Amino acid sequence: MSNNVSRRHFLAGSTAAAGALSLGGASAFAADPLKVGFVYVGPVGDFGWTHGHDLGRKAIEKEFGDKVETTFVEKVAEGPDAERVIRQLASSGNKLIFTTSFGFMNPTIKVAKQFPDVKFEHATGFMTAKNVSAYNARFYEGRAVIGTMAGHMTKTGKFGYIASFPIPEVVMGINAFILAARKVRPDAEIKVVWVNSWFDPGKEADATKTLIDQGCDIITQHTDSPAPIQTAGSRGVWCFGQASDMSSFSPEYHATAILDVWDNYYVERTRAVMDGSWETSNVWQGMKEGMVQMSPYNERLPAEVVEAAETVRKGILDGSYLPFAGPIKDQDGKERIAAGEAMDDGALLSMDWYVEGVTA
Amino acid sequence: MSPDPGLLNPAAWKIEPRREIPRSLLYATPLLAVVLTVIAGFFIFLFMGYDPLLSLYHFFISPLLTLYGLSELMVKAGPLIMIGVGLAVGFRANVWNIGAEGQLTLGAITGGVVALAFWNETGWWILPLMCGAGILGGMAYAAIPAFLRTRFNVNEILTSLMLTYVATLFLSTLVYGPLKDPMGFNFPQSRMFSDSGLLPILLEGTRLHLGSGLAIAIAVAGWVLMTYTIVGFQVRVLGQAPAAARYAGFSGKRLVWFCLLLSGGLAGLAGTFEVAGPIGQLIPVISPGYGFTAIIVAFLGRLHPLGIILSGLVMALSYIGGENAQVVVGLPQAVTGVFQGLLLFFLLASDFLVRYRIRRRAIQAAPDGQTQAAEGAS
Numbered sequence: 001m002s003n004n005v006s007r008r009h010f011l012a013g014s015t016a017a018a019g020a021l022s023l024g025g026a027s028a029f030a031a032d033p034l035k036v037g038f039v040y041v042g043p044v045g046d047f048g049w050t051h052g053h054d055l056g057r058k059a060i061e062k063e064f065g066d067k068v069e070t071t072f073v074e075k076v077a078e079g080p081d082a083e084r085v086i087r088q089l090a091s092s093g094n095k096l097i098f099t100t101s102f103g104f105m106n107p108t109i110k111v112a113k114q115f116p117d118v119k120f121e122h123a124t125g126f127m128t129a130k131n132v133s134a135y136n137a138r139f140y141e142g143r144a145v146i147g148t149m150a151g152h153m154t155k156t157g158k159f160g161y162i163a164s165f166p167i168p169e170v171v172m173g174i175n176a177f178i179l180a181a182r183k184v185r186p187d188a189e190i191k192v193v194w195v196n197s198w199f200d201p202g203k204e205a206d207a208t209k210t211l212i213d214q215g216c217d218i219i220t221q222h223t224d225s226p227a228p229i230q231t232a233g234s235r236g237v238w239c240f241g242q243a244s245d246m247s248s249f250s251p252e253y254h255a256t257a258i259l260d261v262w263d264n265y266y267v268e269r270t271r272a273v274m275d276g277s278w279e280t281s282n283v284w285q286g287m288k289e290g291m292v293q294m295s296p297y298n299e300r301l302p303a304e305v306v307e308a309a310e311t312v313r314k315g316i317l318d319g320s321y322l323p324f325a326g327p328i329k330d331q332d333g334k335e336r337i338a339a340g341e342a343m344d345d346g347a348l349l350s351m352d353w354y355v356e357g358v359t360a
Numbered sequence: 361m362s363p364d365p366g367l368l369n370p371a372a373w374k375i376e377p378r379r380e381i382p383r384s385l386l387y388a389t390p391l392l393a394v395v396l397t398v399i400a401g402f403f404i405f406l407f408m409g410y411d412p413l414l415s416l417y418h419f420f421i422s423p424l425l426t427l428y429g430l431s432e433l434m435v436k437a438g439p440l441i442m443i444g445v446g447l448a449v450g451f452r453a454n455v456w457n458i459g460a461e462g463q464l465t466l467g468a469i470t471g472g473v474v475a476l477a478f479w480n481e482t483g484w485w486i487l488p489l490m491c492g493a494g495i496l497g498g499m500a501y502a503a504i505p506a507f508l509r510t511r512f513n514v515n516e517i518l519t520s521l522m523l524t525y526v527a528t529l530f531l532s533t534l535v536y537g538p539l540k541d542p543m544g545f546n547f548p549q550s551r552m553f554s555d556s557g558l559l560p561i562l563l564e565g566t567r568l569h570l571g572s573g574l575a576i577a578i579a580v581a582g583w584v585l586m587t588y589t590i591v592g593f594q595v596r597v598l599g600q601a602p603a604a605a606r607y608a609g610f611s612g613k614r615l616v617w618f619c620l621l622l623s624g625g626l627a628g629l630a631g632t633f634e635v636a637g638p639i640g641q642l643i644p645v646i647s648p649g650y651g652f653t654a655i656i657v658a659f660l661g662r663l664h665p666l667g668i669i670l671s672g673l674v675m676a677l678s679y680i681g682g683e684n685a686q687v688v689v690g691l692p693q694a695v696t697g698v699f700q701g702l703l704l705f706f707l708l709a710s711d712f713l714v715r716y717r718i719r720r721r722a723i724q725a726a727p728d729g730q731t732q733a734a735e736g737a738s
Contacts, residue, residue: 043693073686074693077648080638083567084432084680088687091428102547103643126545165644166536168546196532196644352546 034274036060037094038072039085041101042199048224048243049198049260050074053100053123055244056262063267067274078103083110090115096273098266099123101198102167108132119278121269124169126349128280135265138286139169140176140348141316142258144323145294146240147177148312149255150218151184152305153238159190160211162221162228164198166360168351170222176323177220178357180312191216192360201227212237229254245295256309257295264290284345287316324348329356375716385714390660390667393706394674400702410689418688419681419699429680431566435638437676438572439464439630439647441669443654445582446623448663452586453595454602455619459505459520460627461651462527463498467628468635469531470497472642475557475635476539476550486556490632498628499621501527506620510613516620524651532644539642550642559637571633578626582665591618627651656700660707678703 038057042050057070071094073085082104089097090111098121099108105125112120112132120132128134150159159181163170178190191214193207204223208231211219219232219239226249232239233250241247241257265285272278285291294313297306315321326337331354337343343351354360398416405412423429443460450457457463471494478486504523508514535548543551559569586592598605598615605612634646657675661668682696 037687071687071690073683076683077645079643079645079648080435080634081648081679081683083638084435085683085687087428088683092687103645106549106552106641126547165532165548167548196528350546 033067033069034064034096034270035092035094036068036070036270037089037097038070039076039082039089039097039099039101039104040072040074041076041078041103042074042224044072044074046199046224047226047246047249048241050100050224051244052260053098053262056098056266059263060266060270064270064274068270076104083107086111086120087114090118095119096121096270096278102169119269119273126282128282130280133269133280134282136169136284137260137262137291138284139258139260139292140172140323141286142292142294143173143176144180144316144321145309145312146220146256146258147180148184149301149305149309150177150220150238150240151181151188152302152308153255154181154185154188154218156215156217157185157188158214158216158218159188160208160214160216160219161190161192162204162207162211162219162223163192163194163360164223165196166194166352168349171354172348172351173222174358174360175351175355179323179328179355182357184308189357189359192358194360195223197223199224201225204228205231208232209235241295247295247298252298252300254298255301256297259293259295261291261293287313330354331356331358372721373718374721375718377716378714381715387662387667389710389714390662390671390707392710393660393703396706396710397699397702400706401699404695404698405691408691410691415685415689415691419685419691419695420677422688423677423680423684427563428566429684431563431568432680433673433676434572434575435567435569436679437669437672438575439634439650440654440657440675441579441672442575442630442633443623443627443651444657444661444668444672445579445665446626447654448658448661448665448668449582449586449592449595450619450623451658452599452663453615453619454599455616456517457502457505457520457620457623458517458655459502459522459524459651460623460654461647461649462520462524463501463624463627464631464634464647464651465524465527465531466501467494467498467631468642468646469527469534469631470494470628471632472550472553472635473539475553476642478556479551480554482554482556484556487559487636490557490636491629494628494632495625496628498631499625501628502620502624503617506617509620510616516616520620528645531642531646535642535644541641548644552641553636557636558640559633567638569633569637571630571637574633575630576669579665579669582668586665595619627654656704660703674703675700 038053040050040053044050044054057072060068061070071089076082076085078101086097086099086107096119100123102124105122105127108120108122109127109129109132112129116131118131122132122134124136125134161174163174174190174192181188191211193211195203195207197203204225205227208219208228212235217237219228219237221228221242224243226246229239229241229246229249233253236253238253238255240255243260245257245259247254312321322342324343326341327335327339328337330336333356401416402412405415447457447460471490474490474493501523505516505519508519509516535550539550541549541551559571562568562570562573594610594615597608598610598612631646635642653675657668657671661671678696678699682693685691685695686693
């Protein structure tokens with residue numbers, strides 16, 4: 001059976017199923033809304049990573065009203081299922097599809113080949129194609145801010161870090177945090193627990209308890225659930241939220257959170273598809289573009305901590321503070337970056353070594 | 361008058377096994393469970409404010425209306441069926457391999473390593489070699505609980521389950537380390553296998569691969585094994601009447617080894633099929649829980665290989681339908697889990713009611729009841 005026939009059958013079926021889908025493309029009829037699809041790795045209610053992307057989706061709806069129609073599929077496993085979900089979104093008329101986890105990269109590229117008239121946006125990967133763009137945020141800039149705060153706040157000089165997978169982005173975050181902290185407190189060290197998951201509240205909470213029991217008096221995380229915040233807060237330990245404002249989970253001890261703000265990017269890319277100006281790109285935006293922001297500082301924080309945080313944040317904004325400026329030594333004490341130099345994006349994006357002060 | 365308090369008293373009821381269970385009823389319960397699940401689903405959708413008929417349509421029917429949908433159903437059901445058939449043989453013999461997920465992971469690793477070792481080489485023998493390696497990997501991993509059970513009498517439920525987590529970590533170690541794609545910016549994944557390491561696609565334009573077809577063949581072979589061979593007979597006797605099996609001189613230890621190696625080998629092969637089929641490379645997580653879901657599939661299919669084909673398809677449909685309902689109707693993902701839970705609940709409940717009956721005790725029937733009441737008053 002030829003590809004065409006089976007494709008037509010499939011389209012006919014899904015058209016009948018969905019009622020009135022326009023598969024001819026949104027541009028043919030001005031009245032048809034642009035369909036935008038989202039693939040999420042976690043549940044929309046994770047209060048972290050996926051929640052942030054879902055806010056971006058809502059920003060699109062708010063901006064364009066009934067000119068868009070958005071759909072999302074949540075908790076999609078990074079594996080064989082992803083390709084089917086992405087394909088399903090593409091074949092049910094979505095003309096712009098955001099796939100919001102690294103593990104969706106190869107499936108996105110595969111499906112994109114079969115749907116040349118659909119635009120794809122993949123978060124946190126490195127592959128692009130004619131109709132696939134990549135985007136990511138410089139989360140490490142936020143890590144430098146909270147690392148500075150942690151350096152001021154700690155008594156024991158030990159930080160607990162709940163981490164997901166040792167991919168460059170996570171490694172980079174750990175390094176940015178401790179580099180900033182050691183500028184304030186040179187003997188500070190960081191203990192990392194890997195939970196091997198992006199979203200596993202049970203494991204994240206257990207890891208938090210273990211770290212606190214080992215003397216860590218500041219907790220931060222690179223996982224997506226608010227469980228570490230809840231646990232740390234209940235033990236009276238200061239902590240930092242991840243991806244979304246998590247202060248409601250511990251109003252007393254949630255110092256601040258690094259916010260991923262996808263709203264502008266998502267709205268811009270949607271507009272680009274609407275007016276036909278969409279082109280493949282590969283962006284890595286940070287505080288300057290507003291993709292990384294800090295949530296409101298906790299009112300119980302001492303004024304000098306907030307002041308130090310703001311100094312770093314403004315330094316990053318005006319370019320005077322480089323989180324990865326030398327001299328940087330690795331775990332073995334070997335100098336990797338000389339004084340006066342700074343790591344470039346290429347080196348950052350493939351970072352697979354830890355700086356001094358990390359126990360991972 | 362208040363209602364008879366005796367009805368609410370648990371002691372007023374007793375559960376007794378039925379003497380004769382019609383075979384037809386045993387096979388009918390899974391169907392009954394499916395029907396009840398659909399009815400319950402109707403009301404759940406109604407109360408959630410979705411159009412119930414439309415939701416059910418997109419959950420259970422519209423994924424089956426397209427060739428692509430059917431092919432995806434097979435892609436998803438394939439590993440469930442293969443693993444389920446292997447597990448069912450063991451379950452019949454009271455050998456509880458709960459670690460198929462780990463054996464699948466090991467099979468994916470061994471098969472994948474072969475594919476990567478011959479990366480960019482061509483040869484018809486690469487794929488069979490990968491499959492052989494996958495089977496051996498899964499068997500070797502299942503051999504650990506088999507050895508511990510037969511030698512030290514360690515419960516295989518615990519050992520096989522715990523080894524699952526070891527397997528996942530082993531896979532992580534490999535894809536973060538030696539098997540990492542040299543061109544992959546340090547991201548945890550291997551190279552994409554070259555064509556000689558990928559299963560042929562059966563239907564152009566879909567992901568239906570040779571492995572999905574073989575899964576059905578394997579289920580049929582499983583049926584032949586259980587029905588027409590001496591080993592199958594021994595397995596059934598060991599499960600139903602261990603003492604009789606001993607008197608007959610069947611070696612319990614040998615059967616434990618057989619069951620674990622068979623189920624491990626099939627899980628390992630399923631793992632190789634996953635990496636050589638829809639995934640095409642090694643990544644930190646290979647299976648979305650196939651090894652565990654296959655346990656449900658095995659029981660839903662009455663531990664019968666042909667029943668497992670059906671139950672594997674039903675279970676696969678619950679996943680695919682769940683995704684479809686999210687895309688088309690906007691149902692939350694949790695509905696998939698609710699449906700699977702309902703299905704199991706109704707299956708277990710109707711199973712129970714087929715095997716047992718609940719009877720009212722004869723408390724009120726004169727003497728006993730009166731004595732109790734009298735004692736209470738004194």
